[in-house]
Amino acid sequence: MAVAKALSVREELVKERLGLTSNYAAAYAVKAVDVDVIAAYPITPQTTIIEKLAEFVANGEVDAEYIPVESEHSALSAVVGASAAGARVFTATAAQGLEFMHEVLHIASGLRLPIVMAVPGRALSAPISIHGDYQDIMNARDSGWIMLIASSAQEVYDSIIMAYRIAEDSRVLLPVMVSYDGFLMSHTTEPVEIYHEEYVRKFTPRNLSRYRLDPRSPITIGVIASPEWYYEIKYQAIHALKESKSVIKEIHGEFNKFFGTNYDIIEKYMVDDADYVLITYGGASSGNAKEAAKRARERGLRAGVVRIRLFRPFPTEELVNAIKDAKVIAVIDRALTPGNTYEGPVFSDVITALYSSGVEKPVVSVVHGISQRTMLADDFYNLYKMLDEYAKTGEYPRRTVFMGLRT
Amino acid sequence: MGNSTVEITFYGRGGQGAVTAAQIIAQAAIRRGLFASAFPEYGAERRGAPVRAYVRLSREPVLAREPIERPDISVVFDTRLLNVFNIPAITRRYIVINASSKDEVKQVLSSFNGTVVYVNAYEISTKHLGKPIVNTTMLGALLKVLDLVDLDTVKELVLETFGKKLGKSNVEALEEAYKMAEVIV
Numbered sequence: 377m378a379v380a381k382a383l384s385v386r387e388e389l390v391k392e393r394l395g396l397t398s399n400y401a402a403a404y405a406v407k408a409v410d411v412d413v414i415a416a417y418p419i420t421p422q423t424t425i426i427e428k429l430a431e432f433v434a435n436g437e438v439d440a441e442y443i444p445v446e447s448e449h450s451a452l453s454a455v456v457g458a459s460a461a462g463a464r465v466f467t468a469t470a471a472q473g474l475e476f477m478h479e480v481l482h483i484a485s486g487l488r489l490p491i492v493m494a495v496p497g498r499a500l501s502a503p504i505s506i507h508g509d510y511q512d513i514m515n516a517r518d519s520g521w522i523m524l525i526a527s528s529a530q531e532v533y534d535s536i537i538m539a540y541r542i543a544e545d546s547r548v549l550l551p552v553m554v555s556y557d558g559f560l561m562s563h564t565t566e567p568v569e570i571y572h573e574e575y576v577r578k579f580t581p582r583n584l585s586r587y588r589l590d591p592r593s594p595i596t597i598g599v600i601a602s603p604e605w606y607y608e609i610k611y612q613a614i615h616a617l618k619e620s621k622s623v624i625k626e627i628h629g630e631f632n633k634f635f636g637t638n639y640d641i642i643e644k645y646m647v648d649d650a651d652y653v654l655i656t657y658g659g660a661s662s663g664n665a666k667e668a669a670k671r672a673r674e675r676g677l678r679a680g681v682v683r684i685r686l687f688r689p690f691p692t693e694e695l696v697n698a699i700k701d702a703k704v705i706a707v708i709d710r711a712l713t714p715g716n717t718y719e720g721p722v723f724s725d726v727i728t729a730l731y732s733s734g735v736e737k738p739v740v741s742v743v744h745g746i747s748q749r750t751m752l753a754d755d756f757y758n759l760y761k762m763l764d765e766y767a768k769t770g771e772y773p774r775r776t777v778f779m780g781l782r783t
Numbered sequence: 784m785g786n787s788t789v790e791i792t793f794y795g796r797g798g799q800g801a802v803t804a805a806q807i808i809a810q811a812a813i814r815r816g817l818f819a820s821a822f823p824e825y826g827a828e829r830r831g832a833p834v835r836a837y838v839r840l841s842r843e844p845v846l847a848r849e850p851i852e853r854p855d856i857s858v859v860f861d862t863r864l865l866n867v868f869n870i871p872a873i874t875r876r877y878i879v880i881n882a883s884s885k886d887e888v889k890q891v892l893s894s895f896n897g898t899v900v901y902v903n904a905y906e907i908s909t910k911h912l913g914k915p916i917v918n919t920t921m922l923g924a925l926l927k928v929l930d931l932v933d934l935d936t937v938k939e940l941v942l943e944t945f946g947k948k949l950g951k952s953n954v955e956a957l958e959e960a961y962k963m964a965e966v967i968v
Contacts, residue, residue, distance in 0.1 A: 395810030395819065506825065560848055564822035565809045663848040670846075752849045 385636035389571045396568040398561040398659075401529040402468065402494040402554070403428035404568070405536035407438050408576035412463035415443040415454035419473040420506045421496045421558040426468055448473035452480040452493075459489040460597050462588040464540065467491070470558055471498035474512040478519070484551045485520030485613055487598055488586070490543030491551040492536060496562035497658070497710075499747035507748035508558030510658065514711040514721045520613055522552040522620055523688040527643070527659045529568045531685075532556050534637060537576055541627050544583040548620045550613070555687075559748060560660040571635065579634050621689045641686035642694050645669060650680030652763040653702040655695075655726055657684045660751055661708045661744070668756030679760045684722065692729040699730075699737065704763040704772065706740040708756075719743060719776040738772050744779040755779060788841040789931060790851045793921075794868055795860035798830040800918030804858070805836035807922060807940045811932040812840045814940070820845045833867050840931050858925050860904070860917050862891050871895035879924050879964075881905060881917055888967065900927050902964040911956035912949075919945075919953040923960030934961060 396404065402425045406414070414433070416426040432438040441458075445451045448469050455465040469477060474495060484491050497513045499505035513523070522542060526532045532554060539552040556562065587595060601609055621641070628639050645666050647653055654669070656662040662683040672679035682698045684691065699705055709720030718724060723741035730737055742759065745751045759779075766772035791808065795801030802823040809821035817840055824835040837851045857874040862882050865871060870878065876897045881904035882888045888901045902924040904917035911920075919941055926934055941957060942950035 393813060393816075395806070395813035395821075557848075559825060560822065563825070564820055564848070565806045565813075566820045566845070567813045567818060660848040663846045667847045667849075750850055752852075753847050 382636035382638075385634075386569065389575045389635060390569045391572045393567055393569050395565045396529050397424065397563050397565055398526070398529040398532040398556050399424040399496060399563070400428050401533040401568045402536055403432065404570055405533045406466045407432050408571065408573045409537055409540050409580045410464070410573075410577055411438070411440050411466045413441045413443065413455060413458035413465045414467065415445050415451045415458070415465070416467050417445050417448050417451045417469070417473060419448070419470050421498055421508065421562040422468045422470040422473065422494070424562070425494055425496075429466075448476040449480060452477045452484065452491075455491050456480060456484055456487065456489060459484075459491050460487065460589045462584055462590070464544075464582060465491055466493070468494040470496050471500060471512045474516055475500065478516070481516055481519035481521065481551075483598070485617075486610070488549040488613065488616070489551055490540070490549055490586075492539045492543055493551065493553050494532070494536065495553055495555040496558040497555055498558040505747040508560055508562070509746050509748060510555075510709075510711040513553070513555045514713070516553065517688065517721070520550070520617060521688065522548070522550050522617065522624070523686075524552065524554050525657045525685060525687050526554060526556045526561075527662045527683060527685070529561065529564070529566045531639070532561070533568055533570070534631065534635065534639065537580060538627055538631050538639075540580045541631075542620070542624055545623050545627070546583065546585050547623050548616060549586055550617055550620060557659040561658070564659075575634075579631070618689050621686070621691070624686060624689075639685070640694075641691045642698060643681075643683040643685055644698050645681040645683070646673065647680035647682055647698055647702075649678055651678040651703040651767065652760050653680045653682055653699050653705045654756060654759060655682050655684065655699070655705060655707045655722070657687065657722060658710065661710060664751055664753040665708065665756045667753040668760060671753070671757050672760040677760050677764055687722075690725055690729065692732060695726065695729050696733045696735055700733075700735055702737065703767045704738045704740070706742050706759055706763060708742050708744055710743075710745040712743065712746070719778075723776070738766060740766070740772055741776040742779055743776055749780055787843060788839055788845065789856070789929070790854050791838040791840070791856045791858065791925075791929070792851050792854040793836040793838070793858045793860070794864045794870065795834050795836075795918070796830070796864070797832040797834055798916070799834075799860050800916055801834045801860060802836045803944065804918035804922055805838045807937060807944060808838050808925070808929075808932060809840070810940050811936040814936055815932060817842060817931060818844050820848070822848075824850060833864055835868070856925070856929065858921050860921060862887065865891055877928050879921065879928070881921060885965070885967070898928070899967040900924050900964050901967055902960050904960060907959050907963065908956050911952045911959065920956045920960040923957040924964035926961055927964045927966055
């Protein structure tokens with residue numbers, strides 16, 4: 377019944393099924409939600425998002441102010457200003473561009489501005505790399521943004537629509553980053569069902585109930601706070617981020633009902649009875665891990681995948697609940713925290729989540745796909761075999777495993 | 784092609800449009816209601832550098848996001864790429880190749896056990912486009928052996944991709960290649 381209903385809902389909402397890259401899917405979503413101001417500076421692999429948006433604006437298909445700024449710092453600053461004045465805004469960047477924005481990332485969240493930004497992740501210089509990984513995104517982790525990590529072009533499209541609802545919700549008022557794999561998604565053409573824009577707009581009505589810059593009733597935004605007040609104001613923002621999880625779940629539920637989809641803040645793939653679970657994020661890691669789980673199941677291993685879709689705020693209870701019955705777990709990171717006990721950033725998050733619930737599990741930290749080093753489904757299949765070995769021997773690595781690294 | 788997923792790799796040089804060709808095939812399949820993914824292997828972007836673009840076509844959603852190691856079909860824009868990527872050894876079923884003559888094909892693909900589709904794409908594309916950009920020509924040759932997508936849908940997408948004027952001459956190149964391409968068993 378539920379499936380039949382979902383199908384009939386989509387029949388009415390879906391305008392067409394197109395072959396789009398995740399970057400184009402992002403641009404189509406921004407078009408559908410009807411933004412007022414777009415400011416951006418091109419950088420690989422983000423460029424085709426803002427090229428497509430420039431085309432939409434030039435053709436009159438998007439009624440927005442498009443500001444081609446001179447740097448990423450200015451791109452985010454411009455949308456900070458516009459958002460403070462009540463505009464619905466969008467920007468996008470990657471890699472060095474996100475680093476250059478870093479200062480303003482904290483300002484956007486501190487000012488509680490509902491900015492939406494797309495980030496196809498890319499490795500950081502030096503050495504110079506145009507290729508994809510998640511180092512830029514992980515470096516933005518502590519800037520107080522809500523961070524979603526999508527795994528398909530359809531999910532990028534849907535997530536950006538959801539992001540505006542989440543960001544502008546009066547209980548949230550925080551910027552939202554929708555990230556995904558540079559190149560392996562940003563430049564991969566795949567099927568995307570585009571909705572009739574009237575439905576998207578019905579789902580994303582503008583919520584302007586927030587403090588805004590308005591000459592008719594002047595206020596000041598972004599003034600200095602003395603030590604007597606900074607702490608409390610900052611705490612409000614991090615409290616809002618933590619509390620946003622329930623709102624994000626609520627909006628996921630509404631989106632699923634409205635659009636006939638099935639999103640959650642984590643995705644579980646064959647985990648219910650799984651002994652061995654790979655925890656992943658993004659498209660390539662998750663897609664190849666799922667493919668590997670299928671192969672492992674065919675060979676008698678109870679394999680599963682948990683994909684982290686909402687990265688900040690971290691889905692602690694949901695994740696712990698999903699993996700609490702597994703025997704051995706591995707966390708696949710496509711980014712590094714140099715000098716830490718383990719070098720996988722999300723590994724540390726998973727360990728912290730388990731610790732908070734008093735659950736003790738063997739968890740292996742795995743790094744793969746740095747600067748888009750080729751990841752094969754077989755690599756992930758071999759991980760399942762390794763986990764099986766660890767379960768049998770009770771021995772497992774107490775330091776990060778760097779897959780495919782030549783030493 | 785009986786398998787549930789067909790894997791195609793386009794081999795070209797920077798500027799020849801291999802990435803666009805891969806996207807057009809994927810978009811055509813998606814328009815026909817199939818599942819597909821197409822992505823390029825990027826290196827240093829410069830004209831003339833070897834480029835690979837991968838396409839997976841399937842009746843089921845495509846999960847894998849890995850490079851294609853053993854393509855069912857290799858579409859080779861230039862014979863000098865054969866050795867760069869060891870194409871005769873890794874290709875499972877078909878090599879669709881741009882070459883100047885049948886004799887050249889026999890010589891460069893003597894070690895290949897599968898079926899060859901030969902077309903003189905430099906000649907055809909130069910005739911219709913005024914330059915040896917062979918991607919749409921090679922699509923015409925590919926369609927000789929790929930039945931998951933049809934000629935009309937691919938033509939539609941070529942027109943949409945290249946616009947009216949350029950699209951028309953690209954469609955002409957595609958049609959001529961479809962007619963002229965020879966399947967050598």
